[in-house]
Amino acid sequence: MAEAKTAKVTVKGKEYDLPLLSPTVGPDAIDIRKLYGEADVFTFDPGFTSTASCESTITYIDGDKGELWYRGYPIEQLAANSNYLETCYLLLYGELPSREQMADFHKRVTRHTMVHEQMHNFFRGFRRDAHPMATMVGVVGAMSAFYHDSVDINDPWQREVASIRMIAKLPTIAAMAYKYSMGQPFVYPRNDLDYASNFLRMCFAVPTEDYVVSPVLSKAMDRIMMLHADHEQNASTSTVRLAGSSGANPFACVAAGIACLWGPAHGGANQACLEMLREIGTVDRIPEFIKRAKDKDDSFRLMGFGHRVYKNFDPRAKVMKESADEVLALLGVDDNETLQVAKELERIALEDEYFVEKKLYPNVDFYSGIILEAMGFPTSMFTPIFAISRTVGWVAQWKEMLADPQNKIGRPRQLYVGALRRDYLAISKR
Numbered sequence: 001m002a003e004a005k006t007a008k009v010t011v012k013g014k015e016y017d018l019p020l021l022s023p024t025v026g027p028d029a030i031d032i033r034k035l036y037g038e039a040d041v042f043t044f045d046p047g048f049t050s051t052a053s054c055e056s057t058i059t060y061i062d063g064d065k066g067e068l069w070y071r072g073y074p075i076e077q078l079a080a081n082s083n084y085l086e087t088c089y090l091l092l093y094g095e096l097p098s099r100e101q102m103a104d105f106h107k108r109v110t111r112h113t114m115v116h117e118q119m120h121n122f123f124r125g126f127r128r129d130a131h132p133m134a135t136m137v138g139v140v141g142a143m144s145a146f147y148h149d150s151v152d153i154n155d156p157w158q159r160e161v162a163s164i165r166m167i168a169k170l171p172t173i174a175a176m177a178y179k180y181s182m183g184q185p186f187v188y189p190r191n192d193l194d195y196a197s198n199f200l201r202m203c204f205a206v207p208t209e210d211y212v213v214s215p216v217l218s219k220a221m222d223r224i225m226m227l228h229a230d231h232e233q234n235a236s237t238s239t240v241r242l243a244g245s246s247g248a249n250p251f252a253c254v255a256a257g258i259a260c261l262w263g264p265a266h267g268g269a270n271q272a273c274l275e276m277l278r279e280i281g282t283v284d285r286i287p288e289f290i291k292r293a294k295d296k297d298d299s300f301r302l303m304g305f306g307h308r309v310y311k312n313f314d315p316r317a318k319v320m321k322e323s324a325d326e327v328l329a330l331l332g333v334d335d336n337e338t339l340q341v342a343k344e345l346e347r348i349a350l351e352d353e354y355f356v357e358k359k360l361y362p363n364v365d366f367y368s369g370i371i372l373e374a375m376g377f378p379t380s381m382f383t384p385i386f387a388i389s390r391t392v393g394w395v396a397q398w399k400e401m402l403a404d405p406q407n408k409i410g411r412p413r414q415l416y417v418g419a420l421r422r423d424y425l426a427i428s429k430r
Helices: 035-039 075-081 084-093 099-110 119-123 132-146 156-182 195-204 215-227 235-244 250-261 269-280 283-294 315-331 337-351 353-357 364-375 379-403
Strands: 006-011 014-021 059-062 067-070
Touching: 006 035, 014 035, 067 075, 067 084, 067 315, 075 215, 075 315, 084 099, 084 195, 084 215, 084 379, 099 156, 119 132, 119 156, 132 156, 132 250, 132 379, 156 195, 156 250, 156 379, 195 215, 215 315, 215 364, 215 379, 235 250, 235 379, 250 379, 269 283, 269 337, 269 364, 269 379, 283 337, 315 364, 337 353, 337 364, 364 379
Parallel strands: none
Antiparallel strands: 006 014, 059 067
């Protein structure tokens, strides 16, 4: 029998043996669960960037190699051969479906795309100029008020129904938020369309004129969704897990994830990238901004280049670039100055020695922003589309957490640096 691996930690002259846990792939992890009880110390890790909060079988990322796997399958293979709903099945259930399983799953999702009719009145309670993400946080959180039969987290069937409902209804809710912000009537989903095409039609059709979805645009939207479906323990996923650890209902947990995703440091990256392209304005101004990006004393940053996790390249970016090229060719947007700036900036970043050396390659947010802009979406809809895409990842992670026998309510420690104990003084003596 192989000897158990341990790590030795010395605290105030005393040595402690801590278990060393080995994952399927990736670096080992030191199990510190008993450190506080035995040594009366705990670890300090702002942002939890060096701390594993759970065990998971869903997604694996190797930032140094530029790898992203869903349930062991490289994202490049899935993007080339699969589609978003099949990827949803894989993330939810752990394996690729058979033909019969896929047909059943597709039918269940499709039959749940409509929302409760009374939810239309809920939308009308928001100001007309409300941001679609603000609307989505409220409406998704309110789903627990409309779907009482799927909020019991201890009932496996109710968990399953809630999972399907969220995957099916988030595109409808996002499209309704968009239509409401535009002052246009809601468009109902259609069961004869695929997932991505249905969403595009709900966003762009009007009662006086239907929207015929281009297969190229539908494929590009499907890829955007697939590439963003899950990304390990990022901020919004960790938020969903943290909310779920308290026993909160699934709709409340996903609403919490949407709220976290709304932050510009997380889900707003592609919007920030496009806003930067608009700030540059014209191709002739690019050298000025490139110079600023290279100046370490200038606070300006090129958005959409490089990645916090991927140190060499973003494996999703290559796939997204193919879609961007296809969409731009189809729509013929050569006269759009913002997209001209994007294409020229991409060319420079891939050739300029400074960018190549520092691995500041165009990432998935750079290309997804270009695609969504070309499709006709305003920047305010970029993050809602991200939320649609990530819903299946949040749901899969939530279900995995509930099934984990080691699951506990989240309770991070803190390093208290405030005042020492002091006595209260009456206001007349202060």
